[in-house]
Amino acid sequence: MASNPQTDPTLEALVAQKYRHGFVTDIESDTVPPGLDEDVITFISRKKGEPQFMLDWRLRSYRHWLTMKEPHWAHLRIQPIDYQSISYYSAPKPKADAPKSLEEVDPKLLETYDKLGIPLHERARLAGVAVDAVFDSVSVATTFKERLHKAGVIFCSFSEAVQKYPELVEKYLGSVVPYTDNYFATLNSAVFTDGSFVFVPKGVRCPMELSTYFRINAAKTGQFERTLIVAEEGSHVSYLEGCTAPMRDENQLHAAVVELIALEGAQIKYSTVQNWYPGDENGVGGIYNFVTKRGECRGANSKISWTQVETGSAITWKYPSCILTGDNSVGEFYSVAVANNYQQADTGTKMIHIGKNTRSTIVSKGISAGHGQNAYRGLVKVLPSAINARNFTQCDSLLMGDKCGAHTFPYMEVRTPTASVEHEATTSKIGDDQLFYCLSRGISEEDAVNMIVNGFCKAVFKELPMEFAVEAQNLLAVSLEGSVG
Amino acid sequence: MLTIKNLHALAGEKQVLKGLDLEVGAGEVHAIMGPNGSGKSTLAQVLAGREGYSVTDGSVTYKGKDLLALPPEERAREGVFLAFQYPVEIPGVNNVYLLKAGLNAIRKHRGESEMDAFEFLTLVREKMNLMQMDESFLNRGVNEGFSGGEKKRNEILQMAVLEPALALLDETDSGLDIDALRVVANGVNSLRRQDRAIVMVTHYQRLLDYIEPDKVHVLSDGKIIKSGDKSLALELEKRGYDWVKQEAAA
Ligand SMILES: Nc1ncnc2c1ncn2[C@@H]1O[C@H](COP(=O)(O)OP(=O)(O)OP(=O)(O)O)[C@@H](O)[C@H]1O
Numbered sequence: 217m218a219s220n221p222q223t224d225p226t227l228e229a230l231v232a233q234k235y236r237h238g239f240v241t242d243i244e245s246d247t248v249p250p251g252l253d254e255d256v257i258t259f260i261s262r263k264k265g266e267p268q269f270m271l272d273w274r275l276r277s278y279r280h281w282l283t284m285k286e287p288h289w290a291h292l293r294i295q296p297i298d299y300q301s302i303s304y305y306s307a308p309k310p311k312a313d314a315p316k317s318l319e320e321v322d323p324k325l326l327e328t329y330d331k332l333g334i335p336l337h338e339r340a341r342l343a344g345v346a347v348d349a350v351f352d353s354v355s356v357a358t359t360f361k362e363r364l365h366k367a368g369v370i371f372c373s374f375s376e377a378v379q380k381y382p383e384l385v386e387k388y389l390g391s392v393v394p395y396t397d398n399y400f401a402t403l404n405s406a407v408f409t410d411g412s413f414v415f416v417p418k419g420v421r422c423p424m425e426l427s428t429y430f431r432i433n434a435a436k437t438g439q440f441e442r443t444l445i446v447a448e449e450g451s452h453v454s455y456l457e458g459c460t461a462p463m464r465d466e467n468q469l470h471a472a473v474v475e476l477i478a479l480e481g482a483q484i485k486y487s488t489v490q491n492w493y494p495g496d497e498n499g500v501g502g503i504y505n506f507v508t509k510r511g512e513c514r515g516a517n518s519k520i521s522w523t524q525v526e527t528g529s530a531i532t533w534k535y536p537s538c539i540l541t542g543d544n545s546v547g548e549f550y551s552v553a554v555a556n557n558y559q560q561a562d563t564g565t566k567m568i569h570i571g572k573n574t575r576s577t578i579v580s581k582g583i584s585a586g587h588g589q590n591a592y593r594g595l596v597k598v599l600p601s602a603i604n605a606r607n608f609t610q611c612d613s614l615l616m617g618d619k620c621g622a623h624t625f626p627y628m629e630v631r632t633p634t635a636s637v638e639h640e641a642t643t644s645k646i647g648d649d650q651l652f653y654c655l656s657r658g659i660s661e662e663d664a665v666n667m668i669v670n671g672f673c674k675a676v677f678k679e680l681p682m683e684f685a686v687e688a689q690n691l692l693a694v695s696l697e698g699s700v701g
Numbered sequence: 702m703l704t705i706k707n708l709h710a711l712a713g714e715k716q717v718l719k720g721l722d723l724e725v726g727a728g729e730v731h732a733i734m735g736p737n738g739s740g741k742s743t744l745a746q747v748l749a750g751r752e753g754y755s756v757t758d759g760s761v762t763y764k765g766k767d768l769l770a771l772p773p774e775e776r777a778r779e780g781v782f783l784a785f786q787y788p789v790e791i792p793g794v795n796n797v798y799l800l801k802a803g804l805n806a807i808r809k810h811r812g813e814s815e816m817d818a819f820e821f822l823t824l825v826r827e828k829m830n831l832m833q834m835d836e837s838f839l840n841r842g843v844n845e846g847f848s849g850g851e852k853k854r855n856e857i858l859q860m861a862v863l864e865p866a867l868a869l870l871d872e873t874d875s876g877l878d879i880d881a882l883r884v885v886a887n888g889v890n891s892l893r894r895q896d897r898a899i900v901m902v903t904h905y906q907r908l909l910d911y912i913e914p915d916k917v918h919v920l921s922d923g924k925i926i927k928s929g930d931k932s933l934a935l936e937l938e939k940r941g942y943d944w945v946k947q948e949a950a951a
């Protein structure tokens with residue numbers, strides 16, 4: 217049967233979801249007044265008791281940032297960001313000092329996590345997942361330190377790493393994303409307040425999935441997280457990042473930097489489920505998410521794989537990338553991006569092939585609903601040195617309704633004749649015939665949409681660790697169907 | 702079980718059904734035959750509640766209820782099942798997952814408890830046996846890459862699992878090879894029950910050799926223009942539709 221071209225009003229109603237995690241925790245913050253100058257940066261650095269090299273690096277970054285221009289993109293509609301109206305440091309006031317165990321953590325914080333569906337105790341007990349939960353800018357709880365410690369794995373907040381392992385931080389910080397890299401990464405380098413640090417020594421398989429939940433809480437607070445993951449020769453690590461933010465009327469800037477370094481034979485798997493407040497149905501509020509994520513397969517036979525599920529943010533601008541320096545190294549990118557209401561997602565990846573026989577795989581699934589605009593932007597660059605490099609790219613777009621859009625911009629730059637680069641792209645509308653097929657089997661419209669969308673994303677979801685895959689499916693359900701009541 | 706009176710319906714903008722009457726009792730098997738484009742699939746879609754098909758006049762009563770007032774998923778839960786002429790592919794959605802979701806929605810509606818994975822698999826395996834389907838079909842995407850015949854078999858598998866009160870089979874026999882036809886027909890026959898009605902749309906008498914209908918109807922230009930017993934199908938096979946049309950026009 218021919219499908220009906222008209223938009224299904226019920227489908228639209230389903231798509232018009234309400235954000236579930238919209239609440240603000242009332243905790244007195246230790247916040248610097250809005251504005252940015254060298255004093256503020258020095259304040260942050262002092263506040264965190266950093267060694268001189270860190271402060272120097274921050275200031276170098278700041279001075280470089282002043283010479284840079286904010287980038288502009290054809291496919292994003294952006295309200296101008298006033299960098300002087302942002303407060304660059306905000307920490308929840310600890311009861312005494314830093315909490316040494318979960319019991320010492322402010323019960324209100326724990327309550328917040330509970331509302332977000334991250335009961336720390338539960339997680340700790342059940343899954344064997346170490347959680348380094350970041351609340352605003354300061355890590356408030358770290359579990360499973362012991363077990364990791366025994367294996368020789370370092371997993372701590374960035375601040376702690378700067379204190380305890382300054383030589384590691386100094387060696388690797390900025391070695392994949394230099395402080396001069398781009399406007400937002402440079403800003404981050406100047407003002408970042410915290411984040412996570414992971415170090416897996418030679419030959420060690422990290423005994424558990426490492427997981428961090430980020431959360432933006434205080435009003436008008438920019439978030440500048442920094443994550444650094446180093447996997448030494450032959451080591452393995454899987455890292456999970458999850459985000460969800462409470463409801464806000466002003467747009468909030470988030471400019472994180474993630475650096476991954478895989479030495480010879482090492483494997484890093486980095487998974488993100490991102491659920492920041494996307495703005496209301498008119499596009500008001502929501503998080504501006506400008507993230508620089510990059511991994512380098514520095515050693516031969518190493519592998520980095522990025523998996524991301526993006527359901528939130530007003531604006532997402534994000535290209536997790538792999539630099540394949542080592543011979544035979546492998547880069548992977550699996551992505552699901554949802555753009556609903558007035559959300560704008562501009563995501564993709566860059567695969568830079570430098571070493572011989574390097575391979576990369578890109579699977580991108582874009583879902584657009586409402587007035588959402590989804591753009592995939594990918595660059596596959598094969599340098600002359602990358603003999604026999606291989607890339608496979610698959611980009612699929614799913615449209616729900618007729619007011620949304622999907623755009624694909626694949627760029628290829630291949631400078632060796634021995635390389636093979638393949639690109640496949642499809643765009644489909646969520647079929648009325650598929651929907652009706654499910655309905656005629658007794659399945660509700662909500663479940664049916666959920667089922668079809670999840671089916672569309674399957675190739676990406678199967679790359680996620682088990683517990684994350686379930687969460688990702690739930691998130692998709694929330695972002696596309698709305699929980700009734 | 703099903704009473705259709707003076708049904709007028711549009712498919713999109715086109716007036717396809719133009720005053721159709723049909724009465725199907727519990728336990729009966731009816732065959733609907735008729736030329737291409739006469740409205741057989743439209744009737745099936747209207748009964749299943751597909752959007753884009755609007756009823757402009759007439760009524761449909763199912764188990765004493767106004768069927769047309771129910772949304773499609775409610776009709777399914779009340780026991781109406783449509784085996785599609787062209788089953789849809791839903792990539793990435795497990796065949797077995799869809800089936801389980803459907804069955805549990807229907808059970809819930811009936812006030813029964815949801816089936817757990819083990820009970821469910823036992824049931825599906827048994828029905829797959831009946832349909833002589835390989836277990837690998839369970840984990841494939843819904844109709845994804847199925848051959849034409851496999852899709853039809855899968856429809857009847859769903860019927861066997863969902864156990865509807867009223868099954869509408871739209872050209873379930875088309876595209877089946879000779880052996881598959883026998884298997885599918887056996888499947889349908891095993892589902893014949895006192896409290897279940899089956900309405901089959903078909904172009905071929907051969908299906909009716911296997912599944913003997915209580916009644917045969919000719920649908921032409923949006924109306925049932927002739928009804929009879931199984932001998933009518935034999936006659937149609939021999940003589941085509943023209944004589945019926947002429948008879949009706951006279
Ligand atoms: N959505 C639609 N919009 C416009 N016309 C339609 C639509 N659906 C069906 N039609 C038309 O309505 C008529 C009846 O179609 P229908 O599919 O019911 O025929 P059928 O009797 O099942 O035919 P066949 O034996 O070929 O399967 C056809 O002329 C068809 O082209």
Ligand SMILES: [Mg+2]
Nearest residue numbers: 741742743786
């Ligand atoms: Mg038909």
